[in-house]
Amino acid sequence: MLTRRKEPFRYSITPPMICWLEIKEIDQVPLKGKLAEVDLINISKSGCRIRTGLNLYASSHAIQANIHMKLSEDLHIFNGQIRWQKEVEPDVFDYGISLQLDGSEKETINAELRTLAGSRRIIVN
Structure with a gap:
């Protein structure tokens, strides 16, 4: 398990929120991925935790993915890499x-998290 968290806390989503995972690349081989429904457990400006029934064998593969999420009003697509x-x-x-x-995407997440905090949908860890 590799982690490089730099933020002092993460926001837990209560109850977990539905979002979608799109696999873009496995071991540097591009894929045309389909969206898989997953639960968003927590999020910060640099990462998130999701839960699903899919076994992606991430410990033995480098996986690039997009996360499609609607934190408050707008649907956002963020690039990411499965770390563990x-x-x-x-x-x-x-x-x-x-x-x-990038900087504007981090600001977008901050604004969306403030909206969720106002509606008491998140817990600071």
Whole structure:
């Protein structure tokens, strides 16, 4: 499990929010991915945790993916890389995704998180 968190906290989404995972590349081989519904467990400006029944064998593959999420009103698509995988119960997996965001995308996430905080949908960890 590799982690390089730099932020002091993450925001837990309560209850988990539905978003979509699109696999773009496995081991530097481009794919035309389909959207898979996943649960967004937590998020920060540089990463997120998702939960799904899909076993992507991330420990043995380099996986680039897009996360399609609607935190408040608008649908956003963020580029990321799966950094780790953990089986939390039989056939249910958590994935840590390192988001590869530019400055404006980080600001977008900050604004969306403030909106969620106002509606008490997130918890600061």
